[in-house]
Amino acid sequence: xxxxxxxxxxxxxxATAVLLSHVVRAQPDTAPIVVAxxxxxxSYVLAEMLAVLLENNGIPVKxxxxxxxxxxxxxxxxxxxxxxxxxxxxxxxxxxxxxxxxDHALADPRQVFAHVSQSFAARYGxxxxxxFGFENTFALAVRSDTAARHNLRTLSDLAxxxxxxxxxxxxxxxxRPDGLAGLVRAYGDGIRPGTIRPxxxxxxxQALAEGAVDVIDGYSTDGLLARxxxxxxxxxxxxxxxxxxxxxxxxxxxxxxxVVSALxxxxxxxxxxxxxxxxRRLEVDREDVHRVAVSALEAAGxxxxxAASSREQGQVAIAASGESIGxxxxxxxxxxxxxxxxHLGLVAVALLLAVVVAVPLGLLxxxxxxxxxxxxxxxxxxxxxxxxxLLAFMxxxxxxxxxxxxxxxxxxxxxxxxxxTFSGVRDAxxxxxEAAEALGMTPRQRLLKVRLPLAAPVIMAGVRTSxxxxxxxxxxxxxxxxxxxxxPIVTGLALADARMVLFGAIPAAALxxxxxxxxxxxxxxxxxxxxxx
Amino acid sequence: xxxxxxxxxxxxxxxxxxxxxxxxxxxGRCLALVGExxxxxxxxxxxxxxxxxxxxxxxxxxxxxxxMRSAVALRRQVGYxxxxxxxxxxxxxxRNVALVPTLLQQPDAAATASRTLEQxxxxxxxxxxxxxxxxxxxxxxxxxxxxxIAAQQDVLLMDEPxxxxxxxxxxxxxxxxxxxRQDTGATTLLVTxxxxxxxxxxxxxxxxxxxxxxxxxxxxxxxxxxxxPYVESLLTRALAGGGRRAVS
Numbered sequence: 001x002x003x004x005x006x007x008x009x010x011x012x013x014x015a016t017a018v019l020l021s022h023v024v025r026a027q028p029d030t031a032p033i034v035v036a037x038x039x040x041x042x043s044y045v046l047a048e049m050l051a052v053l054l055e056n057n058g059i060p061v062k063x064x065x066x067x068x069x070x071x072x073x074x075x076x077x078x079x080x081x082x083x084x085x086x087x088x089x090x091x092x093x094x095x096x097x098x099x100x101x102x103d104h105a106l107a108d109p110r111q112v113f114a115h116v117s118q119s120f121a122a123r124y125g126x127x128x129x130x131x132f133g134f135e136n137t138f139a140l141a142v143r144s145d146t147a148a149r150h151n152l153r154t155l156s157d158l159a160x161x162x163x164x165x166x167x168x169x170x171x172x173x174x175x176r177p178d179g180l181a182g183l184v185r186a187y188g189d190g191i192r193p194g195t196i197r198p199x200x201x202x203x204x205x206q207a208l209a210e211g212a213v214d215v216i217d218g219y220s221t222d223g224l225l226a227r228x229x230x231x232x233x234x235x236x237x238x239x240x241x242x243x244x245x246x247x248x249x250x251x252x253x254x255x256x257x258x259v260v261s262a263l264x265x266x267x268x269x270x271x272x273x274x275x276x277x278x279x280r281r282l283e284v285d286r287e288d289v290h291r292v293a294v295s296a297l298e299a300a301g302x303x304x305x306x307a308a309s310s311r312e313q314g315q316v317a318i319a320a321s322g323e324s325i326g327x328x329x330x331x332x333x334x335x336x337x338x339x340x341x342x343h344l345g346l347v348a349v350a351l352l353l354a355v356v357v358a359v360p361l362g363l364l365x366x367x368x369x370x371x372x373x374x375x376x377x378x379x380x381x382x383x384x385x386x387x388x389x390l391l392a393f394m395x396x397x398x399x400x401x402x403x404x405x406x407x408x409x410x411x412x413x414x415x416x417x418x419x420x421t422f423s424g425v426r427d428a429x430x431x432x433x434e435a436a437e438a439l440g441m442t443p444r445q446r447l448l449k450v451r452l453p454l455a456a457p458v459i460m461a462g463v464r465t466s467x468x469x470x471x472x473x474x475x476x477x478x479x480x481x482x483x484x485x486x487x488p489i490v491t492g493l494a495l496a497d498a499r500m501v502l503f504g505a506i507p508a509a510a511l512x513x514x515x516x517x518x519x520x521x522x523x524x525x526x527x528x529x530x531x532x533x
Numbered sequence: 534x535x536x537x538x539x540x541x542x543x544x545x546x547x548x549x550x551x552x553x554x555x556x557x558x559x560x561g562r563c564l565a566l567v568g569e570x571x572x573x574x575x576x577x578x579x580x581x582x583x584x585x586x587x588x589x590x591x592x593x594x595x596x597x598x599x600x601m602r603s604a605v606a607l608r609r610q611v612g613y614x615x616x617x618x619x620x621x622x623x624x625x626x627x628r629n630v631a632l633v634p635t636l637l638q639q640p641d642a643a644a645t646a647s648r649t650l651e652q653x654x655x656x657x658x659x660x661x662x663x664x665x666x667x668x669x670x671x672x673x674x675x676x677x678x679x680x681x682i683a684a685q686q687d688v689l690l691m692d693e694p695x696x697x698x699x700x701x702x703x704x705x706x707x708x709x710x711x712x713x714r715q716d717t718g719a720t721t722l723l724v725t726x727x728x729x730x731x732x733x734x735x736x737x738x739x740x741x742x743x744x745x746x747x748x749x750x751x752x753x754x755x756x757x758x759x760x761x762p763y764v765e766s767l768l769t770r771a772l773a774g775g776g777r778r779a780v781s
Contacts, residue, residue: 435619438584439680440609440636453623528623530664 032062033253036073036082036400036481039066039494040201041283042136042221042245042275046086048293050247050263053302057262064400064481065289066490069172070095072395072480078124081399083253084263088136090243092116092128094178101241109135109242120248127254130267131244134275136221138179138240139232146214147231154236155183158215159190167193168204168213178241179217186239200493219243221272223279224496245270269300283495328499340507343484346474347515350406351467354413359459361414362421363447372422379415387412387473391480405474405482412473413466420462424455453528460523467519471512475504485511534595534687534720535560536581541590542744543576550576551587552744563714563721564749565731568741568767574724577741578690581722582611594688609633612681612719616693618673620665626650626676627661633684649683650676652716654709671702678710682717689719696726707733728752728771740764 033054037047044065051061064082067073074096076082089112093099097119105111109131117128142152142165150161158165173179174196183191193215199207204216205224218225218232225232247266253259278296281287297303329336365372382390390412394404428451436450452459478486485504492500524532536558543551551573558564566574579585580592583604592599599607620629628635631646639645647657653675665673674694681689694710695703711734714721725731731738732752739749740763748760756772759765 429622431615431617431619432621434584435613435615435677436621436632438579438582438608438613438615438619439633440605440607441632442605445636450621529625530622530666 032060033256033259034062034064034081034083036064036067036076036085038069038073038085039479039490041223041495042219042279043086044289044491044494045278045282045292045296046132046245046247047084048289049266049297050084050086052290052293052297053262053265054259056297056302057258059258059262066478066487066494067400067481068392068395068479072392072400074126075395076400077126077248077250079396079399080250080252081401083250083259085248086132086245087128087248088243088245089113089116089128089131090137090178090241092120092248093241095176096120097123098177103238106241107238109244112242113244113246125251125254127249129247129249129260129264131246132266132270132275133268134221134270134272135242135244136219136272136275137235137243138173139218139220139225139235140183140215141208141218141225141230141232142215143208143211144229144231152231152233154234155187155191155239156236158233159187162191162215163194165193165214166195166197166212167215168197168199168207169217170201170204171198172201173217174198183239186237201496203496205496221275221279223276223281223283226276226280227284245275265302266300269302270296274299286495286497325499325502329503332503336503336507339483339485339487339504340511343471343474343486343508343511344515346402346405346409346477346482346484347467347470347511350409350474351413351463351470353406353410354417354466354470355463357410358414358417358462359421362418362459363425365418365422366425369426376415376419376422379418382411383415387476388479391476395480400481402482405477405480409470409473409477413470416462416465416469417459418462420465421455421459424458424462425451427458428454453526456526456528457523457531460519460526464516464519464523467515468512471508471515475508478504535593536564536688536720536722537591537593537596538577538580539591539593541577541580541587541592543580543585543587543589549744551580551590554590554744554746556739556746556749558720558722560720561718562737563723563735565723565725565735565738566741567725567728567731567738570726571743572741573744574741575692578692578722578724581688581690582608582613609636609684610686610688612684612686612689614674614677614681614689614691614694616696618665618677620673620676620680622665625662625664626655626668627657629665629676630679630683632680633686637684639684646679646683649679652682652713653679655679669702670698671706674698674702674706675709678706678713682713682719685717687719689714689717689721691721691723693724693726695730703730710734728768740767742767 035047035051035054037043047063047065051063054061067076067082070091073082073085077085089109093101093112093116097116101112101115105115113128113131120126120128140155140158146152152158152161169180180192197213199213205228207213208216208230209228220232247263249260249263278292281292282289365375387408390408391405394408398404398407432454433446433450436446441450474484475486475489477484478490485508487504488500489504492498492504538554538556541551541554554577556564566577568574576585580587581594581599583599594607594611627643627646627650630649631642634642634645647661650657650661655672655675660668660672665676668676678694695706698706707730723731723735728738737749737751738755740747740755742763748755748764755764756768759768
């Protein structure tokens with residue numbers, strides 16, 4: 001009894017201490033620094049290293065790994081939703097500044113860095129820290145047998161042979177001015193492979209290894225280049241600009257001396273071979289990104305004091321290979337539960353908002369039928385926008401994270417509900433509604449007691465359609481940092497880890513079925529009495 | 534309560550439905566409107582519960598212009614039986630019949646409904662808890678009739694109430710309707726295609742054509758002294774086709 005009391009008192013004391021420490025830490029200037037990355041392995045590792053460095057220096061961090069493409073991240077750092085992310089000078093030059101330099105300047109990484117960092121500071125108030133010390137340029141790679149058969153060593157060699165080869169390129173590379181189009185300008189039309197297949201980054205190495213394609217685009221530090229013993233073709237005309245990796249800091253982070261000095265520790269500390277080894281550990285050996293980052297920092301002499309290396313996030317841990325998929329799921333059941341709850345929360349809020357708006361809207365449109373066509377048409381157009389595009393579209397207006405995700409999901413869920421309400425109420429037994437009016441029911445009584453009950457099954461069918469769509473679309477919310485079951489899907493795609501993709505996809509599919517079944521129960525309850533028999 | 538229309542005209546878009554129509558149904562009497570489809574019968578009937586507001590002219594119920602009071606209050610005093618019953622499909626028979634008493638917040642609405650159901654020849658115990666789609670067409674029209682009179686309405690508007698029924702149900706309902714009229718003494722306006730039904734139920738018949746009333750008289754008088762060639766031809770056709778006096 002006394003022991004139990006003492007135990008409780010101790011717990012209470014501890015809780016108070018924790019609370020106090022939170023209160024003390026919740027000073028205005030110690031809001032967590034938001035560290036984000038692009039959805040590929042190296043970016044994850046670099047961002048995690050930056051995050052750990054900050055934590056080692058007592059600076060609280062919020063992680064948004066794999067948040068999105070260059071456009072999304074850069075928009076987010078300008079708007080202040082993200083404070084730090086790793087970027088590449090060449091990407092900054094071509095994709096963000098949309099500039100090019102003279103061949104002479106392009107050949108010198110230091111000139112490129114100087115130009116980019118000056119332009120960014122002047123134009124956007126965004127600061128580049130000195131580069132980490134390695135370049136990760138675009139590279140074209142072939143299998144060693146292809147290289148031997150066609151005698152390929154340089155891109156000029158490839159331009160001679162390309163017509164007979166099949167290229168497997170990421171859509172990004174096909175589109176970008178510093179990608180295929182630029183190569184054609186530099187090496188002539190011959191460099192364009194006879195056949196081109198657009199491939200996801202996660203798939204292209206496997207496609208190359210299996211012989212489905214002959215040439216792929218990659219990054220010079222890809223861990224997978226080594227794994228499949230590929231030949232990287234030399235850029236003998238020096239077309240690709242230098243892509244030096246460096247930390248990009250938004251205004252708030254750049255204004256904090258402690259953040260700048262902590263992150264600058266990494267400048268000049270990573271060689272290309274080091275980075276390739278780290279990527280390999282992540283992408284090939286499937287080591288946990290946090291572990292890779294911590295050990296890399298230790299190796300660079302930037303190791304943590306043991307106490308500081310606690311980690312607050314870690315929803316998506318990367319697998320050690322060899323586990324069965326069942327064991328994989330079971331070991332991560334806590335994370336799975338959290339992701340599922342988060343997912344369900346996003347779906348519930350978006351759907352609820354959509355019902356609250358779309359049902360009255362549908363009723364309104366039924367009253368004002370002339371406006372109905374145009375309004376429903378407009379909502380329908382939203383529906384036809386691919387959800388990933390809609391999410392990306394939201395970023396400049398509402399930033400990244402939960403709010404834009406909810407706005408996009410909400411906009412997505414509107415149409416089926418509004419349409420169903422509109423036509424359900426319009427088509428519900430006109431003779432009965434006419435009689436109800438002729439016998440003296442007020443418009444409100446007709447709506448609540450006749451029209452809505454009779455339209456309820458149709459409206460619920462619309463809600464169910466919306467719910468299933470929303471469960472699916474919510475997986476994409478992870479692309480803009482809202483979390484949920486899309487998180488392992490995004491990360492898994494970036495790391496070519498099928499199991500991790502399934503870790504998000506299977507529960508998401510199951511969730512769609514469960515949500516639909518749950519709504520079917522509600523539908524049964526709202527079904528008019530005469531239809532229940 | 535009397536019904537009265539004075540110089541009532543109405544158009545739907547540029548189609549004239551009623552043209553300067555005047556008629557009177559004295560208190561407790563029954564007038565039948567007959568004529569072909571599109572003659573304006575239903576439009577005229579619906580003026581009396583303000584389901585149609587005529588473009589011009591005056592419509593009076595119990596001497597008072599219908600536009601002087603709220604449409605909702607008026608409609609609760611005017612019974613209405615549409616062709617297909619118009620019962621609320623998600624409500625039981627009893628609840629349907631209790632509709633107007635409930636709207637009027639009468640405390641004994643359910644008991645009233647039960648009683649009225651008996652009046653139209655349906656046992657409340659057997660039929661009260663059923664849904665309209667569990668009834669035959671004839672039973673549904675009985676329920677619609679009960680609903681129209683449950684609040685002791687003094688006016689009854691019937692729009693082809695038996696038009697969709699088979700001959701036997703129709704005859705039964707006509708008999709029932711005549712009996713109810715005797716009991717309640719409601720002033721009645723009946724729209725029908727059937728001249729013999731009109732003669733059986735109504736005190737007088739108004740023949741309508743293209744939005745105008747051609748003649749108002751008893752059937753005998755219409756046959757003996759048709760006011761227009763149209764009345765004569767309509768009756769010739771109706772009597773030749775029917776041949777049988779409804780239920781007499």
